[in-house]
Amino acid sequence: MLVEVERRDDEERHEQRGAADWLRDTLESGAMSVKDVKRQADESGFAWRTVQRAMRRAGVESRRAGSGLPAQWRLASCATANTVAPVAPNNLCGANGATGGSAGANETATDWETVEP
Known part of the structure; x- marks a missing residue:
């Protein structure tokens, strides 16, 4: 029984990889309406x-240009761009750094790093 479950999981992963490859190829030339993606997926047997x-x-994102307009699927910019961060993260930028985080407004990064909890 466990062997059957593992076999099904492998098949699903293989199908998803194939679908992801197909999506990247399909959206390589630009955004496409979800309706068209769905139609082409059906024609391709997915x-x-x-x-x-x-x-x-596949690195695909879905966007709507406005209320009531159909959604468009496109490759996310990070799917086609370099995957390395352009700037190394540090404790002065990011979710907590520049917006206050746990360091006070008058503390520097050096002060924050040396403060004992």
Whole structure:
């Protein structure tokens, strides 16, 4: 029984990889309406739910240009760009650094690093 579950998991992963590759190839030339992606996925033999699950692996994002307008799928900029951060993170920028975080407004990064909890 466990062997059967593992086999199914392997098949699903293989299908998602295939769908992710197909999505990248399909959206390589630019954004496409979800309706068109769904139609082409069906024509290519991919189950719609498999394509939806493969979005993340493929680096696809869904956007709406405005209220009432159809969603567009496109490759996220990070999917086609360099995956290395352009600037090394530090404790002065990011979610807590520049916005206050745990260091007070008058403390410097050096002060913050040496303060004992």
